[in-house]
Amino acid sequence: MNRTHPQRNGDVATSGSTESFSGKRGCCHPCGAHTGCTRRPLCISVVVLLVLVAALASWLALALLPQEPxxxxxxxxxxxxxxxxxxxxxxxxxxxxxxxxxxxxxxxxxxxxxxxxxxxxxxxxxxxxxxxxxxxxxxDQRCTGMNDCGDCSDETGSLAACPPCGQDWWSCSPVHYEFCSCIPRRLCRDGIQHCLGWSDEFLCTA
Ligand SMILES: [Ca+2]
Ligand SMILES: [Ca+2]
Incomplete structure (x- = not known):
């Protein structure tokens, strides 16, 4: 009588079970019991691809997040x-x-x-x-005593909202364009008119 016995190195159908096949070969577990050993490179490729996609998604998410000023x-x-x-x-x-x-x-x-x-x-x-x-x-050119705007709006009026002349300044209507409502006290009593009413020469105390 000629009987056909299952081949030790046969395919899944002839070996009797996928489990015994996989166990002997020691492969294919990551992708499940129903995949063949010949698919192992494909399994690895899929995993690598998934990792790459995840990394790319993370990078995109970070790049598209609104940057905190x-x-x-x-x-x-x-x-x-x-x-x-x-x-x-x-x-x-x-x-x-x-x-x-x-x-x-x-x-x-x-x-x-x-x-x-x-x-x-x-x-x-x-x-x-x-x-x-x-x-x-x-x-930082606002409220410096100097006419930086040219129309004194950085020194006088509601836009600038400057405090009164500081202690190193004398309040008057200046003769010179460079000042607005105060002149430096160092210019007082120097023999040169700096205020329209001459207060820098007659009233100012250095
Ligand atoms: Ca600089
Ligand atoms: Ca100024």
Missing amino acids: VNRLCTAPNNKTGFLCDDKVTCVPASWVCDSISNCRNGEDEQEQLCGDLPHSLPGHLVFYCRSPRSWVYA
Whole structure:
């Protein structure tokens, strides 16, 4: 009698069960019992592809998240409005930003993104808009005693809202264009008229 016995190295159908086949070969487990050994590279490829897709999705999610704007507001020496450098320590006076001199260690006060379209490319806190249309000065030029706007709107009136003349200044109507409502006391009693009513020469005390 000729009987056909199952072949030891046969395929799944002739070996009797997939489990015994897999156990002997020691492969194909990651993708399930019904896959053949010849698919193992395919299993690995699928896993690698999934990992890549997950990584790409994560990167895209991070890239598309709205970036938190860096808060650059700080107070520079002499209580001036300033620009905070990346080191989070150095505070550059507003008027030092975009002056073609790098004042932050990495030059972030001069970068194109900041200086490419003045004053619109500047953070709002660095800019003071004068009363005259399209005129602006840096925020730290407001209330300095000097007429930076040209129409004194950075020194007098409701836009600037400056405090009265400081102790180093004398209040009067200046003769010279460079001042607005105060002159430096060092100009008092120097023999030269600086106030319309001559108060700098007759009333001012240095
Ligand atoms: Ca600068
Ligand atoms: Ca000024």
